[in-house]
Amino acid sequence: MAARHDHTTDPRLQEELLQARRGTAFFARKLNELTDAELDGGTRLPDWSRRHVVAHVGYNARAIARLVEWAATGVETPMYPSPEARNQEINFGATLSPIALRNLFDHSAVHLSVEWRDLPDANWASEVRTAQGRIVPASETVWMRTREVWIHAVDLDNGASFHDVPVPVLERLLxxxxxxxxxxxxxAGLLITVTDTAKNGVTFGDTSAADPTIISGPLAAVVEWAAGRGGSGVTATGPGGSPEEIPAPPNWI
Known part of the structure; x- marks a missing residue:
């Protein structure tokens, strides 16, 4: 009989599940604020409409659910057959009617949440393989989903910003x-300094560089820049301490 609450008793994992579900609820709120016509609008991602973002987030939930099913059954169920299949799926999803697109997000989110809920404690350590080929424990799927929903809620370009993302999520993202x-x-030669929160003064990047380019700013602004979503709120200081134009960040994924 299916449980009505998460099987896991690990307090840290329970907190991570809560953060993922809060992110899902936040994405749902920003999506539901959009009219059907506004789904055709642009986003903070080049070449992707809001339709593409919603389709991606919906199919991502299904893909992560497959990893959780793998952990539960021991039967290998990859996230996607191939990168090409993933891209085709997103492009197809972007053509769905507004109601079908919204249902894709809603139903896939519930499906993933139920898969997490019913996974026995012991199975969270089972190893699965991500779309990038990394071997990770099933517990990593919670973080994989957390970063997707919080970042892509901002990508919808409907008023959300990285300042809406919880500090623990921002810190882990960075x-x-x-x-x-x-x-x-x-x-190489790039140092990032956070100027607020508990990470005030903490540096990331090439900490061994003798005279690096330094990107500094509040945590939310630094993560926004590092994730390739813009440079508002950060400053760049070049070798010798001279102000510089803010550079594009290295690729993340």
């Missing part, structure tokens, strides 16, 4: 992004 840069070696 750590994720700068770690990806470091792994690829694309952060």
């Amino acid at each position: 750590a994720d992004i700068t770690t990806a840069w470091h792994t690829r070696g694309t952060d």
